[in-house]
Amino acid sequence: MGETGQPWQVQAQGGLSVPGDGAAIELPSGQSVTLVETIWNTPGPQGLATRFRFLAPEINPETGSVDFLAAADDIAWLCQNFALSRVTDEGPIPSQIIISLEDRPVPFGEADPDAVQYFEAFRVENGACIWEVF
Structure with a gap:
C-alpha cells in the first residue's frame, strides 16, 4: 500500500x-x-505543480518517427486536451502543469x-495552458 493507505498511490518527490491506466492516447503527430x-502537488519552480508523465517511444531519434518540433506540439495538445480538465476537476488548480514525454520508462x-525525455511547463490562465520557459 502507498503512504496514503491506497494501493495505487505512493509518495513521489x-x-x-x-x-x-494504460490507455493509448492518439496525438496530432500521429x-x-x-x-x-x-504526480500531484510536487514542489515546482513557481509553486505546487502537477506532472503528467507519458511513455512516447516514437520520440527516440534512432527508432521513432516524431521529431522534437512535433513532440512539442503534442505536449501542448496534451496540456490543453488531457491535463487541463483533470486538474480543474480535482480541486485547486496548481501553479504549473508539467508535461513530459519519455521514450522508455524512467522512474521519476x-x-x-x-x-530521450522532453519536458514543458504551463500555467493555467483563462481556461488555457500557457507555455512557460522551463
Whole structure:
C-alpha cells in the first residue's frame, strides 16, 4: 500500500503519484502515448505543480518517427486536451502543469543517460495552458 493507505498511490518527490491506466492516447503527430503516472502537488519552480508523465517511444531519434518540433506540439495538445480538465476537476488548480514525454520508462527523479525525455511547463490562465520557459 502507498503512504496514503491506497494501493495505487505512493509518495513521489513530495507529491502523490497515481499510475496511468494504460490507455493509448492518439496525438496530432500521429504517435500514440500512454500515461505513465500523474504526480500531484510536487514542489515546482513557481509553486505546487502537477506532472503528467507519458511513455512516447516514437520520440527516440534512432527508432521513432516524431521529431522534437512535433513532440512539442503534442505536449501542448496534451496540456490543453488531457491535463487541463483533470486538474480543474480535482480541486485547486496548481501553479504549473508539467508535461513530459519519455521514450522508455524512467522512474521519476532518476537519471537515465540513454533515455530521450522532453519536458514543458504551463500555467493555467483563462481556461488555457500557457507555455512557460522551463
